[in-house]
Amino acid sequence: MEKHYRLDNILKTKDLDGNTPDIFIITGSKGGGKSFAVKEYLINEFLHKSKKFICLVRKKDELNSYIPAFWADVKNKFLNTDLYSVSSGSGKFAEVFIKTEDFEISCGYVIALSMVDKVKRISTFFNDADNIFLDEFQSETGDYCAEEITKFFAINDAVGRGFEQLTRKLTYFLVSNMVSLLNPYFVALGIHKRWQSGIHFMRGHGWVMEVYRNKYVAEEKQQSGFYRAFSDAYYFNYSIDNIFLLDNVQFIAKQNLAGARYLMTIKHNGIFYGLWILQNGRYYISLKADRNFHRLFAISTKDHDENTCLTGAISAQVSMCRKQFNAGNFRFESQECKNIGMDFLGIRA
Missing domain, CATH: 3.40.50 (Rossmann fold)
Incomplete structure (x- = not known):
């Protein structure tokens, strides 16, 4: 090398x-x-x-x-x-x-x-x-x-x-x-x-x-006194390894919904996903969703109808969720949920 x-x-x-x-x-x-x-x-x-x-x-x-x-x-x-x-x-x-x-x-x-x-x-x-x-x-x-x-x-x-x-x-x-x-x-x-x-x-x-x-x-860097002094800091791992500074890519983990608060429903390609806030404060996207919930959002115009709002219209909520993601405070039930979450957080058309 x-x-x-x-x-x-x-x-x-x-x-x-x-x-x-x-x-x-x-x-x-x-x-x-x-x-x-x-x-x-x-x-x-x-x-x-x-x-x-x-x-x-x-x-x-x-x-x-x-x-x-x-x-x-x-x-x-x-x-x-x-x-x-x-x-x-x-x-x-x-x-x-x-x-x-x-x-x-x-x-x-x-x-x-x-x-x-x-x-x-x-x-x-x-x-x-x-x-x-x-x-x-x-x-x-x-x-x-x-x-x-x-x-x-x-x-x-x-x-x-x-x-x-x-x-x-x-x-x-x-x-x-x-x-x-x-x-x-x-x-x-x-x-x-x-x-x-x-x-x-x-x-x-x-x-x-x-x-x-x-x-x-x-x-x-691992042998450097400066980096060893800050070895417990997240920036240390980012600096020496292929780890995203603002992301934790190991976000797929099924969570217990007991005591969780339901935040909104996301619709994509005719499938409904639930966005929850868990008891520990983490945000969680799951296939367990309430399709009749009053906050129902579509990622793209293909799913937009008289019952939904487009995510572009809720930029404040998307921005809030993205901050939680950047802080490592998001979990996804499955890869499918993660992909939908990426579209939702990225506000993809």
Whole structure:
């Protein structure tokens, strides 16, 4: 096993349709060089193949601070070279330049997801980019853009055209530590319902994902005095192992409903599920449900009728339940109930 992460395996992995995927997802425990490997790859792709890259950030105030940190991570790999960015488009984006002993030239851009409407108006600036990188796609603080997946789609539509083509092939690299199974990207791709503990690779239509654990980093951290001092903290396990910081994936456990309080009924594909609050305060989704209960909610429009409300209309309740899930305070009667719970918590259409 390499001491640092390499892209070799994921780049040669085909998607479920047997094609080279457009989206490469890399997640896992902290450390080991996941982001480093992608940054190095992006620069080499430009130097050797003239492929420009786009770095996505979430907020406008990250546009000018992003590249200095990006370059500090990998500059030792590129001697006599410099990478810097310049605010462009009246502050709508930053243009990235690379300077060597032989040339100084534009090699990419930094775009903020929150500014997608402004980016769309000047999208022709970016039609020479081929690779797109979103680092920390899972946020430890939950600080996502409003409607982030919609903005992500809009960026793709804006950048993925030009040179007399209706669409261009773009290659995406989404990298982060393991934070939450309910992050917007896993939910949008259905990964949250297919996840299994110990998984190494997962393939979908147009995407592949690698779950990486660096045993050398884990061993070094376990020997560190700092990490040993905090060995009882949940963050310790998240830092050294492939454990979601905000999730406990071992949530399937049949519970005793004696003394439990019934909260609501969830309807999905014509089947009814009950959401209970147990005596110990945990939330629990079960096949034991009251289909005549006055709080009856449908996850999708297919189940919506005169007797139901759509979950989108109860965002406060969904938000409350999601907080309980993030705190590890949810249980599910079965895998079926868990899958329904993931849809309910993710507010999937």
